Amino acid sequence: MLDITTTTIDKVSIHHVGNKNNEEPLLVSKRELQLVDQRLDELLKRYFLHQFKTEEFYSFTFSNNDFTLNPLFQFAEKIFNNLNDFHSVSRDIAQHLYEVSNHPQIKEGDLFVVHFTDLVVVDEVVNCIGIFKSENRHTFLKLNVSDGQFLLDYEDGINIDKLDKGCLIYNTDKEIGYKVSIIDNTSKAAEAQFWCDSFLTLRAFDDNYYKTKSFLAMAKDFVVKELPTESEVSKTEQIKMMNRSIEYFKNKDTFNREEFEDVVFQDKSVIHSFREYDAALRQSRDVDFIDDFEISSKAVRRQEKMYKTVLKLDNNFHIYIHRETDMLEHGTAPDGRKYYKLYYHEES
Numbered sequence: 001m002l003d004i005t006t007t008t009i010d011k012v013s014i015h016h017v018g019n020k021n022n023e024e025p026l027l028v029s030k031r032e033l034q035l036v037d038q039r040l041d042e043l044l045k046r047y048f049l050h051q052f053k054t055e056e057f058y059s060f061t062f063s064n065n066d067f068t069l070n071p072l073f074q075f076a077e078k079i080f081n082n083l084n085d086f087h088s089v090s091r092d093i094a095q096h097l098y099e100v101s102n103h104p105q106i107k108e109g110d111l112f113v114v115h116f117t118d119l120v121v122v123d124e125v126v127n128c129i130g131i132f133k134s135e136n137r138h139t140f141l142k143l144n145v146s147d148g149q150f151l152l153d154y155e156d157g158i159n160i161d162k163l164d165k166g167c168l169i170y171n172t173d174k175e176i177g178y179k180v181s182i183i184d185n186t187s188k189a190a191e192a193q194f195w196c197d198s199f200l201t202l203r204a205f206d207d208n209y210y211k212t213k214s215f216l217a218m219a220k221d222f223v224v225k226e227l228p229t230e231s232e233v234s235k236t237e238q239i240k241m242m243n244r245s246i247e248y249f250k251n252k253d254t255f256n257r258e259e260f261e262d263v264v265f266q267d268k269s270v271i272h273s274f275r276e277y278d279a280a281l282r283q284s285r286d287v288d289f290i291d292d293f294e295i296s297s298k299a300v301r302r303q304e305k306m307y308k309t310v311l312k313l314d315n316n317f318h319i320y321i322h323r324e325t326d327m328l329e330h331g332t333a334p335d336g337r338k339y340y341k342l343y344y345h346e347e348s
Contacts, residue, residue, distance in 0.1 A: 002168075002181075003120035004049050009041055011083070011115040013090035017097050017133070018108040026098040032087045047160035048114060048130050052168060052181050055298045056213075057205035058196075059177035067177035070201050071096050076129050076169045076178060079115065086115055093131060100198040107186075109135035109164065119170070121179070126170045133165040133195075134158050135186060165195050179205060211290055212249065212299035219245050219264070220303075222277050230273055241265065249300045257291040 012033040018024025035041050060073040067073050075096075078089050090113035097111060114130040121128075138159040144151045166183040173179045180202060184195050196202055204210045223241045227233050244264045249255070261271045329341040 002049060002052050004045060006118045006120070006125075007045065007049070008117050009035065009045060009048075009114060010117055011086045012044070013087050013113045015091065015094035015111045015113075016108070017094055017101060017111050019101050019104070019106050020098055021102040021104050021106070024108050026094060028091045028094050032090070043160055044114075047158070047163060048112070048132055048166065049116075049119075049168075050161075051163050051183055051185075052166070055209050055296070056181075057207060057209070058180045058182060058200075058202035059173065059205045060180065061177060061201055061203040063201075070177070072169070072200055073177060077174070079129055080127065080171050080174075083115065086113075089113075097133070097199055100194055103194060106194060107135040109133045110158070119168075121170055121172075121181075124172060126172050128171065129169040131167050131169070132163060135164045136162070138162070167195075167200055173205075176206070177203075207296075208294045209296040209299045211293045212255070212296040213303055215255070216245065216249060216300070216303040218278070218281060219260075219274075222274055226277050227270065227273065231269070246300070246304050249295055250297075250304075252295055255293050255295050 012035060014029055014033055016025075016027040018026060020026075035044070060067040060070040062069045072093070075089050075093050078085050093113055094111050110133070112130070112132040112134070114132070116128040116130060118125055119128045120126075136159075137156045139154055139156055140159075142153045142155055144153070162185070163183055164186055168181045170179045170181075180200070182196060182200065182202065204214075220242060223238050223245075227238070241264055245260075248260055248263050261274060265271050265274060329343070331341065332338050
């Protein structure tokens with residue numbers, strides 16, 4: 001969550017970026033926008049910043065993992081080093097976006113490049129560059145009164161509560177590619193991924209949030225997808241493991257891999273399979289899961305929603321299991337039908 005209480009907008013430049021593939025034009029402004037209306041300033045700050053509520057951060061990368069070659073990293077560095085270069089660099093940013101807007105489904109839109117001061121992110125006060133693209137126009141009704149008569153009209157414009165695409169580049173962690181937040185509220189289809197991949201070229205920021213989220217996701221994939229291919233494991237046993245995973249992360253401040261494996265899997269052969277799965281994943285995806293780190297409670301809460309411990313029985317029943325799988329009893333009737341018996345303490 002960002003704290004924008006003391007944040008001010010220093011500079012704003014606006015350009016219009018068409019789709020190069022569709023031969024739409026790039027229109028760059030000659031000079032930056034002059035903000036003299038305090039109400040407009042507050043509305044712009046709301047439009048640009050109020051949707052950035054995530055704790056998930058990114059940093060710049062490049063095809064060869066040398067983030068210093070990333071054009072957006074270079075543009076940000078120029079602005080942070082010399083604010084007088086802001087508008088000329090904003091034109092370079094617009095040109096770069098135009099060059100990568102080469103999929104026929106990418107929408108044209110208005111590009112805002114903004115410089116903020118005194119923005120608080122993770123308890124650190126930083127300056128920040130914002131890049132925002134408005135792709136969708138919205139129709140607004142206008143009601144006026146003249147000579148005792150009500151007049152109704154309409155006008156197309158930008159909805160300040162619906163930011164289409166945006167990123168915030170914080171002037172911190174420069175040595176690893178800056179810390180970056182993103183928003184993309186448009187289609188998640190492949191052609192729309194250009195904002196993160198082609199334009200910004202980002203990777204996940206290697207902090208405790210990312211480590212917690214990644215390890216929980218990996219553990220879940222092992223239990224749900226990999227383990228059943230190696231051994232006969234019941235659905236209830238899978239659910240037990242996933243529940244123990246979440247409970248471990250919820251009840252601990254720091255993560256220790258060996259302790260986690262003993263608590264969650266409780267079987268040497270399963271632990272061995274998990275380590276082999278982990279090693280293969282590291283090699284194939286070129287990722288590394290750290291054995292010890294501080295657990296991010298916010299990442300745990302988010303991943304807990306993905307741990308849907310549900311037993312699906314044919315097309316008739318869904319049983320949601322939150323904690324105590326020992327309250328279920330599985331069996332087979334004399335006629336061959338399978339059943340679950342549920343025990344409980346109180347009915348609500």
